[in-house]
Amino acid sequence: MATVPTFSDEAAGAEARAVFDDIRATRQTDFVNNFWRALAADPALLAAVWDRVKSVMAPGALDPLTKELIYVAVSATNGCSYCVHSHTAAARAKGMTDAQHGELLAVIALAHQTNALATALQVPVDPAFDRTSPD
Amino acid sequence: MATVPTFSDEAAGAEARAVFDDIRATRQTDFVNNFWRALAADPALLAAVWDRVKSVMAPGALDPLTKELIYVAVSATNGCSYCVHSHTAAARAKGMTDAQHGELLAVIALAHQTNALATALQVPVDPAFDRTSPD
Amino acid sequence: MATVPTFSDEAAGAEARAVFDDIRATRQTDFVNNFWRALAADPALLAAVWDRVKSVMAPGALDPLTKELIYVAVSATNGCSYCVHSHTAAARAKGMTDAQHGELLAVIALAHQTNALATALQVPVDPAFDRTSPD
Amino acid sequence: MATVPTFSDEAAGAEARAVFDDIRATRQTDFVNNFWRALAADPALLAAVWDRVKSVMAPGALDPLTKELIYVAVSATNGCSYCVHSHTAAARAKGMTDAQHGELLAVIALAHQTNALATALQVPVDPAFDRTSPD
């Protein structure tokens, strides 16, 4: 079930189809996943989101796999089922091994545990952690 | 403010103080931050949590900085103020540059944006992402 | 799957059926959705929740469609799949156009993005935003 | 800081003051905490919320301390700083011991850990857990 249709290439308008084509070219695959097909209901939003994904996830000061692991961590924490599935698959496609997946899960689980404790204890932030003023 | 006291070395019992000492030895610093000082109210819980942090955050299939970036991502997503401060500081201590911090923030922001869209659209998971059955 | 049964009109007790009838009369439709049918397991809770929905969602200083858009925004942020489906449908029934839906999605996505940044940066609140003291 | 003023007894209107008085009578204390003083900006909302708190938190199939522990668990999970403080204090006032507080924290931390794992793994729900159909 969904709150909007997922658009096939045929059902999508020209503006959305151009984004689909850029996704295919950038990722070098024919597969366009449902997230983009659902966003095609609003081509301007689709274009804005894809533009940002393409720019942010490109290699930079962090490598693409590290970025994907961060994406999985956020998605699991937000409880977004679709996103956990799609970004875990993307991490594998970018080379994540089973051992790395296991450690990713262990860090996510640990962080949730200590986050919950810090919040339940309402621990005051140590002054040493402050960076408000420029160095 | 806090829901429990933060224990100084003097106020902590022997069991908690032994954990403080192991934190100092492991991290090679004299500084023991408030999270551990608050957990000292329950020495068994303190020991169990520290034991897990020490084991999970050690070098493995993922390097320590990558693990710390994942920790920051989870903490920001959970909205844990203490954790965002302490793990951003830890990431810097492990070598995170300003450029890497900027990209970490950009990925976190992007993931929140697309997570929210996938959830608001209730996009159905593509069968290609399934791994239920062993290969 | 569910953690309680969803009660048909026949399976529901008299107290729950009276709430079903009031839902039908208020909404001028025969359709009673599963949320109410699940709550029928505890008729007192069902009545208390319906009473509050009927009162809060009535026209007031905000019009019913605006209230429904706010409801969708909260539901998507909470990651409640049922609620996203039911309140998106309710918003459509109250006149939400595709263009309004697109802008609702864009605002939700933007807010998640900037919320994540403000939290990851731990930006201090500007004194200008304070309203603690009565004017 | 706050987004509305917190009303003193003098600044509050007659309707809000009547709720303050009922809070004092019900809890047998002169202290009215800031949550109610902030809600006094909207006396109808204040009355509706207090009415529900008074009814739900009364002794029933669950005892008042158990209900308060559940309240703390939800508040910590929601990351609501005010609520963690106020309901931890309320739990203590209802008899929570330090040992019970320690176990409450351990369960909360454990639940967050396994919740995160179940979500990151997207574990399919076992049919044995389904209760959709009445027995």
Add this chain to the structure above:
Amino acid sequence: MATVPTFSDEAAGAEARAVFDDIRATRQTDFVNNFWRALAADPALLAAVWDRVKSVMAPGALDPLTKELIYVAVSATNGCSYCVHSHTAAARAKGMTDAQHGELLAVIALAHQTNALATALQVPVDPAFDRTSPD
């Protein structure tokens, strides 16, 4: 406290200062709030976020006040303290009355209540709410 400095006009680089100037011109005020001053640590991210805020929050199929109410609802649900403060202030600046604020709070509170119930009950989505296939 914060994890990055908040940059004054003097401390900010030319690229960030140009964004500050556009914020001032667009909002017709001299005030640039801390969110933008913190983002100035990464001028490219600052420019990308401001660009999106300017575009999404402009009048369209939804009026600016409605968009701001949706923003407050998301921010409160995400538990982002900074965002709740800044967007509640922005809503007031765009004309939100005390009565509208009271109703906004009541809808947010109600949505959280029913979201929690739908999730705890794991209510199955009614087929009537599905929009997967184009009409």
Add this chain to the structure above:
Amino acid sequence: MATVPTFSDEAAGAEARAVFDDIRATRQTDFVNNFWRALAADPALLAAVWDRVKSVMAPGALDPLTKELIYVAVSATNGCSYCVHSHTAAARAKGMTDAQHGELLAVIALAHQTNALATALQVPVDPAFDRTSPD
């Protein structure tokens, strides 16, 4: 769907199968639910998580049913579908009555409502709730 396979007893390695056996012995049932079968992809993580569940959920200062109710409250608040199903079933197995379930739901719903209000109002914490300094 899932991001890892769920392992049958046959597909699981010796280390994972030993944990399965301990789960069966501890719970005195033949049933091993999918959560553990998915974790079997990483036997060390499986063992660490089960070890903690076994220890934390044992009778102590809080009785096992109270701990299970707290677990349900956290799981519903985190929106973890799997966890809500499994821990509601576990609570029933430990004796939760329908009336207790109804009150659990009412407290969870109430807590979400007041949490959302405290966050949207940004109510300042009363000094009376502070426990930072040891008594």
